[in-house]
Amino acid sequence: MIAVPSPEEGPNPLSVPANTPEHCPGTESELAGKSDACNGCANQEICASNIPKDPDPSLPLITERMTSVKRKILVLSGKGGVGKSTFTAQLGWAFAADDRTQVGIMDVDICGPSIPTILGIANEQVHASSSGWSPVFVQDNFAVMSVGFMLPSSRDAVMWRGPKKNGLISQFLKDVDWGDLDYLVVDTPPGTSDEHLSIVQYLKDSGIDGAVVITTPQEVAIQDVRREINFCRKVGIKMLGLVENMSGFVCPRCKTESQIFKPSTGGAKKLAEDMGIELLGSVPLDPRIGKSADYGVSFLDEYPDSPATTAYLDIIDRIKEILGD
Amino acid sequence: MADQSSPVARRLQTVKNIIIVLSGKGGVGKSSVSTQLALNLHASSPTAKVGILDVDLTGPSIPRMLGLDGHGVHQSSSGWVPVYADGPEARLACMSVGFLLKNKGDSVVWRGPKKNGMIRQFLSDVRWGELDYLVIDTPPGTSDEHLSLLEHMAPVHSRLSAVIVTTPQAVALMDAMKCLSFTRAVNLPILGLIENMSGYVCPCCGEISNVFSTGGGEEMARREELRFLGSLPVDTELVTLLDAAEPEKEGSVREGILQQYSSTSSAKLFKKIVERMVEQLG
Numbered sequence: 157m158i159a160v161p162s163p164e165e166g167p168n169p170l171s172v173p174a175n176t177p178e179h180c181p182g183t184e185s186e187l188a189g190k191s192d193a194c195n196g197c198a199n200q201e202i203c204a205s206n207i208p209k210d211p212d213p214s215l216p217l218i219t220e221r222m223t224s225v226k227r228k229i230l231v232l233s234g235k236g237g238v239g240k241s242t243f244t245a246q247l248g249w250a251f252a253a254d255d256r257t258q259v260g261i262m263d264v265d266i267c268g269p270s271i272p273t274i275l276g277i278a279n280e281q282v283h284a285s286s287s288g289w290s291p292v293f294v295q296d297n298f299a300v301m302s303v304g305f306m307l308p309s310s311r312d313a314v315m316w317r318g319p320k321k322n323g324l325i326s327q328f329l330k331d332v333d334w335g336d337l338d339y340l341v342v343d344t345p346p347g348t349s350d351e352h353l354s355i356v357q358y359l360k361d362s363g364i365d366g367a368v369v370i371t372t373p374q375e376v377a378i379q380d381v382r383r384e385i386n387f388c389r390k391v392g393i394k395m396l397g398l399v400e401n402m403s404g405f406v407c408p409r410c411k412t413e414s415q416i417f418k419p420s421t422g423g424a425k426k427l428a429e430d431m432g433i434e435l436l437g438s439v440p441l442d443p444r445i446g447k448s449a450d451y452g453v454s455f456l457d458e459y460p461d462s463p464a465t466t467a468y469l470d471i472i473d474r475i476k477e478i479l480g481d
Numbered sequence: 482m483a484d485q486s487s488p489v490a491r492r493l494q495t496v497k498n499i500i501i502v503l504s505g506k507g508g509v510g511k512s513s514v515s516t517q518l519a520l521n522l523h524a525s526s527p528t529a530k531v532g533i534l535d536v537d538l539t540g541p542s543i544p545r546m547l548g549l550d551g552h553g554v555h556q557s558s559s560g561w562v563p564v565y566a567d568g569p570e571a572r573l574a575c576m577s578v579g580f581l582l583k584n585k586g587d588s589v590v591w592r593g594p595k596k597n598g599m600i601r602q603f604l605s606d607v608r609w610g611e612l613d614y615l616v617i618d619t620p621p622g623t624s625d626e627h628l629s630l631l632e633h634m635a636p637v638h639s640r641l642s643a644v645i646v647t648t649p650q651a652v653a654l655m656d657a658m659k660c661l662s663f664t665r666a667v668n669l670p671i672l673g674l675i676e677n678m679s680g681y682v683c684p685c686c687g688e689i690s691n692v693f694s695t696g697g698g699e700e701m702a703r704r705e706e707l708r709f710l711g712s713l714p715v716d717t718e719l720v721t722l723l724d725a726a727e728p729e730k731e732g733s734v735r736e737g738i739l740q741q742y743s744s745t746s747s748a749k750l751f752k753k754i755v756e757r758m759v760e761q762l763g
Contacts, residue, residue, distance in 0.1 A: 193598075234540050234588075236507010236621040241652075267622035268506055268656040310655050313505075313623045313662040318593030321624065346507040346621055347539035348590045374724045376512070380540040383588035390590065407683035407690065414684050416692070416715055420724045443692050450651035450694065 215361060217330040222362035225260070225337040227479060230355065230367040230393065234380030236346035238372045239401040239439075241270040242449050243468075244343040247368075248275070249454045250472045251339050252298040260291065260337045262328055263302035264355055265345035266321045267314050272304035276452020281305055288333040301332050318350035325354050346380070348387040356391045365479060366396035368436070371427065373403055373419035378427050385431050396478050397434035399471055400424035405441040406463070416441060434478075437471040439464050488605035490636035492560070496532070496612040498762050500672070501630065501643040503664070505656030507621035509648045510677035510713075512542040513723055515618035518644070520742050521755040522614045523573045532563065532612045534603055535577035536630060537620040538596050539589050544579040546723040548738045554580045560608035567739060576607050593625040600629045621656075623663040631667050642670045644710070644758065648678045649697035657698075661705060672758045673708035674698055681715040689714075708761075711754040716747040 187194075194200045222228070231244045244261060252259040263271035272278040272292075280292040282305045291299035303314060303324060316324075334340065345351050356364070367388055371381040381398075388395055400423060404413045419426075428435035442464040448455035456465050493499070502515045512535070519533040535543035544550050547566045554576070555562045563574035578589060578599065591599070609615065620626050634641060643664055647657035657674070664671055676698025680689045692715065702709035722741055742748055 236540075237509055237648075237653075238507075267624050268659065270506075270652045270655070273652050273655060311658045311662050313659040313666065315623050315628060315663055315666065317625050317628060347537075348588050349539050349596070350592050350625075353590065353592060372508075374720060376542045376545055376724055377508075379542070379545060379585060382586040383540070386586055387588040387590055390588070405681065405690070405692065407685060407688055409688040410683060410686040412683065412685040414717075416681055416717060416720070418717070418721055418724065420721065441692060443690060443694075446650045446652075446693050 212326075212357075214326045214330050215358065218326065218358050219361040221330050221332075221334065222340075222359065225334060225340045225362070227339045227365045227481070228342065228359060228362065229339065229365055229396070229475075230342045230344060231370065232344050232352070232367050232384050232388070233370040233377075234346060234348060234382075234384035234387075235371070235377040238370050238377055239445075240346075240370050241265070241274055241343050242445060242455075243368070243370055243399060243401070244341050245271065245274045245449070246454075246456055246468050247341050247472060247475070248294070248298060248300075249456055250469065251341075252295060255297055257338045258297050258299075258336055260299045260301070260334050260340045261343060262332075262340060263300070263304065263343045264325050264328065264351050265343060266303050266316060266324060266351065268345065269302045269304035270449075271300060271302045271343055273452055274449045275300060278304065278310065278452065285333065288331045289327075290333050299334060299337075301328050321350055322354040325351060326358055329358050348384060352387065353391075356393060364393055366394040368396050368399060368475065369433075370399050370401055371424050372401050372417050373415065373423035374417040375421040377417070378421060378423070382427060382431065385433065395433045396475055397436035398424050398428050399436050400438040402441040403438035408443075413440075436474050437467050439467040439471070485636050487633075487636055489601065489633045492605050492607070492609070493615075493634070493637045493640075496609060496615045496637075497640065498613065499615045499617065499634065499637065499641050500758070501617045501619060501641065501669070502646060503619055503627070503643050503660050504621060504646045504653075505623065505658070505660030505663075506647070506653045509646050509653055511621075511646050512537070512546060512618050513719070514644070514646045514675060514677060514713075515616050516543060516546040516723060517719075517742070517747065517751045518755065518758075519573060519575075519614075519616045520739060521748070521751050522616070522759075523567070523739070524743060525755065525759070528572075529614070530572050530574075530610070530612050532574040532576070532609045532615040534607070534615060534617045535575075535579065536600055536603065536617060536626050538578045538591060538599055538626065540620060541577045541579035543575060543577045543618055547573075547575055549575060550579070550585060552580055557608060560606045563607055563609065573739075574609055574612070576603060596625050597629040600626060601633050604630075604633050623659060627663065631669065638668075642672050642762065644672050645674045645707070646677055647674065647698045647701070649676055649691070649694040651694075651697065653693075654697050654701050657701065658705075661707070671707055672761050673710035674702045675710045675754060676712035678715050679712035684717065708757065710757050711750060713747055713750055713754075716745060718745050719747045
C-alpha cells in the first residue's frame with residue numbers, strides 16, 4: 157500500500173529522526189535531550205550535548221542544485237480545497253506562455269497530489285538519469301515533479317509519517333534534474349506541519365522569493381489562513397500577497413452574482429488589512445475552472461473571456477511586478 | 482493484540498461507537514459533515530450523548546462551526562473537561578486544539594511526533610463520560626494524524642467505523658480513492674460515502690449549477706461497492722450558520738445553533754444520511 161519505489165538512498169530523517177520517542181521535541185529544539193520524553197532515547201546524549209548539530213548533509217546539495225533556479229515561489233494556504241493547486245497550475249501556465257521562460261512546479265503535497273491531474277500529465281512517470289530524476293514536462297519549458305508520478309496507481313495511498321515525507325521533499329530538491337529555471341513554483345498541502353517546515357528549512361540558504369497565500373471568503377477558511385500567515389512570519393518568509401478564490405458565483409442562466417461562501421467577517425480584504433499584506437485580487441467561482449482541472453487543460457487558454465481568467469492574469473502580472481520581473 | 486488496559490482503552494471504555502470522518506482532500510466539508518453528524522446524532526434521541534473530537538491540529542474548524550470560538554478547556558481531577566455545545570444539558574461534548582490556543586490566529590506549527598502526542602492526550606485525557614457516539618474530524622491526507630489515531634485506538638478497534646466525504650470533481654475523487662485504500666490497509670470498516678457540494682441553487686432564479694460537477698461520488702461508491710449515503714448540495718444557509726458564529730465570551734454558549742440547524746434544508750437531507758449510518762451500527 158505504501159507504494160512509492162524506495163529511492164536509491166533512503167529518505168533523510170531530519171530534525172526528528174525516525175526512531176524517536178513519541179514526544180520528541182525535535183533535535184533543533186532547546187529541549188532536545190532534556191525533555192522527559194528523551195529518557196531512554198538512543199539519541200539523547202547527542203541531543204543533550206551542546207555540540208552544534210551537523211547541518212543536514214543534503215543541504216549543500218540542495219543549495220547547489222537551486223543555484224540554477226532564479227525565483228522560488230511558495231503557494232500556501234492553511235485550509236484545504238481553496239484552490240492552491242489550481243492557482244499553482246495557472247501560475248505555471250501563465251509563466252510558461254512565454255517560451256523563453258523556463259518554469260518548474262514542485263508538488264510537495266505527498267498524501268494528496270493533485271498537480272499531475274490538473275496539468276493533464278497524470279499517467280506520466282519519472283525517469284532516472286545520470287544527472288538525477290528527470291521531471292515530467294508539460295511542454296518544453298514547463299517541468300513538473302510530484303509524488304503522483306511515482307505511484308503504480310492513482311488509487312494508492314501514501315501512508316507516511318513526517319520524516320519520510322521530509323525525505324522525499326529533500327530528494328525532490330536535490331535529486332531532480334530541474335536544469336535552469338526562471339521560476340520554481342512549490343505547491344503545498346494544507347496546514348502548517350512537516351512539509352512546510354521542511355521546505356522552508358531546505359530552501360533557507362537558497363532563499364525563497366516569496367509566498368502567495370490562497371483563501372476563500374468565509375471565516376472558517378480565513379481562520380486557517382491567518383494561522384498560515386503567522387507561520388510565514390515566524391519562519392521569515394516574505395509574503396507576496398493574498399489571493400481570494402471562489403469569491404462570488406455568477407449564475408450561468410440569470411447572470412446574477414451570489415456569494416456561495418459569504419465573507420461573513422469581511423473576507424480576504426479584511427484579512428489583508430488586518431495582517432498588513434497585499435490583496436493581489438479576487439477570482440470569481442467559475443464551474444469551468446474545476447472542469448478544466450479535472451480534464452487537465454489550461455483554464456486560461458480554454459476560456460480567455462471568463463472574468464476569472466482576467467482576474468488570474470491580473471494577479472499573475474502583479475506577482476511579476478512585485479518580484480521585479 | 483492491543484493492550485486493553487492502555488489509558489486510551491480505559492478512557493474510551495464508556496464510548497459505544499466511534500465514527501471517523503475522512504476525506505483525503507481538504508476543503509470538501511469534513512468538518513461541516515462532522516458537525517452535522519454530531520448535531521443530528523444529538524437530535525436523534527432526547528437522551529443521546531455525543532462527543533466530537535477535532536484532530537485537525539493545524540487547522541481546527543469545529544469550534545467555529547459549533548459557535549464555540551473563544552472557549553477554553555478546564556482541567557479537572559479526572560481529566561480535561563470538554564466544551565459543551567448545548568450548555569448545561571451536556572449531551573454534546575466538543576474537544577479541539579482550538580480551545581487550547583490563546584489567540585485564534587496562533588499557528589500550531591508541529592511536526593509529526595508532537596501531533597501524535599497531542600492526539601494521544603485527546604484520546605486518553607478527555608473526560609468524555611458515557612457517550613453513544615464519538616465523532617472524530619480529521620485533517621486532509623493519510624499521514625501522521627490518521628496513523629496515530631488508528632494506532633492509539635487499536636484496543637477499541639471493534640467500535641471504530643469511518644465515513645468518507647468527497648466532492649464530485651475528479652481531483653477530489655482521486656484523493657477519496659486514496660483515502661479508501663488507506664481504510665482498507667488499516668482494516669477500518671466504512672459506513673459509506675457522502676457527496677458534498679453537489680450542485681448549487683441560484684438564489685435568484687433557482688437554476689441548479691453543478692459548481693463542482695455532480696454524481697462522481699455516487700459513481701465511485703458503486704464502483705467500489707461502498708454504501709452511498711447521500712449527496713448534499715451547497716446550502717448557503719448552512720454555510721452562513723456554521724460560519725457566522727460570533728466569538729463568545731468564556732462560558733457562554735451561542736443560543737440556538739441546535740435549533741437553527743434543525744430548520745436548514747441540509748438538516749433534513751442529513752437526517753436520512755444519519756439513519757442510513759446508524760442502522761449499520763446496530
